Amino acid sequence: MFDVIVIGAGPAGSSVAREIAQGGWRVALLERGEYPGQRNICGGGIEGADVEEIGLPDGLIHKRITRREHHFPWGVTTITMPHVTTLRRELDRWLTEQAVAAGAELFIQTQARAVVRKSTGKVEVTVVEWATRREITHYARLVVFADGPNTLAPRSGNLGFVRAPTSAAVGLVYELDWPDTPLDHYQVHFGARISPWGYIWVFPKRDLLNVGITILPSRGSSRQLEARLRAFIEGRPDLRERPIVRRAGAHVPVIPAARIYDDSMLAVGDAAGMVEALTEAGIANGVAGGRLAGWVACEALAAGDFSASFLARYQERWQATPRYRMIRFQSRLTRALLPFSRLDENLYAKLMQILLLGGQMSRWQKLRLLAYPLFHARRSR
Secondary structure: OEEEEEEOOOHHHHHHHHHHHHOOOOEEEEOOOOOOOOOOOOOOEEEHHHHHHHOOOHHHOOEEEEEEEEEEOOEEEEEEEEEEEOOHHHHHHHHHHHHHHHOOEEEOOEEEEEEEEOOOOOEEEEEEEOOOOEEEEEEEEEEEEOOOOOOOHHHHOOOOOOOOOOOEEEEEEEEEEOOOOOOOOEEEEOOOOOOOOOOEEEEEOOOEEEEEEEEOHHHOOHHHHHHHHHHHHHOOOOOOOOOEEEEEEEEEEOOOOOOOEEOOEEEOHHHHOOOOOOOOOOHHHHHHHHHHHHHHHHHHHHHOOOOHHHHHHHHHHHOOOHHHHHHHHHHHHHHHHHHHHHOOOOHHHHHHHHHHHHHHOOHHHHHHHHOOOOOOOOOOO
């Protein structure tokens, strides 16, 4: 029997497992893929401050980014900001190694199928080992769901992210082969012709370009998503001949989970909706939320109390953080303004310029932007 079973070895799950293992408790970390990060979609961009918070080693940094280009229908803006790019599968593997070094037990190719809290207070986790096709049952005092937007959490208790057409975007990523790519900055493209409610990004790595797109299902189908991304690549002479070496798709939460705890259960990362609805940033949020969940799990283990009333402190502390407040703000803004995007096909692009560059814009510039195309919005200075 384990003290804790963590389902999912992404940034959030590995961060939870590491904190619990460092506390001296027995923790199992379940990963359905052949290795952590195998199934993710992500641009792999991390802000400078978050690099320090995560403790990302230099060896995992592919590019140091100093500027980001925003391509809007009305022009291009450039801002300077410290970022780095990394490969998510390398980052996930490193975070998992940190958890294992602390004492966590990693189970790869192991997928949780059912989680049931028994009358004894123990939690029963039924898993499938894909290498052997065997079904096995494990037990723990606490289970942490870090299994992404398709999480088992809502089916197992009163917690976790619930995927619906309005609660999750759809993302698609291509990795293009480009040895020693000279690109040294981000490119982010907005506008109705790019994505009615989403964007296309181009993030450079050492020998790859990560090119991806997101869209809300209510604004476009998965088939349209791929067609838009291919059209973008075909329209770029520097990209169209590059071999596609990897393709991946997934859902991205745009609404935080209403509840991220229950008796003997916690949810974290995408499984808790810890993603910003407009920027769709989630790596650092997942790590921060994972650490917090790990600390609360250790407190529960020390107290021998796994009741919802005890574990509620996890949600209370998370909702007191600036990260959660930004997630909530972007989610509320999305829900309030999304219906108006049928009247203004470039509304998302306008919101993003104000969100990203609003501090550099006068009130008149913002009004002029919102009135586009009645007036041509010029590049903010």
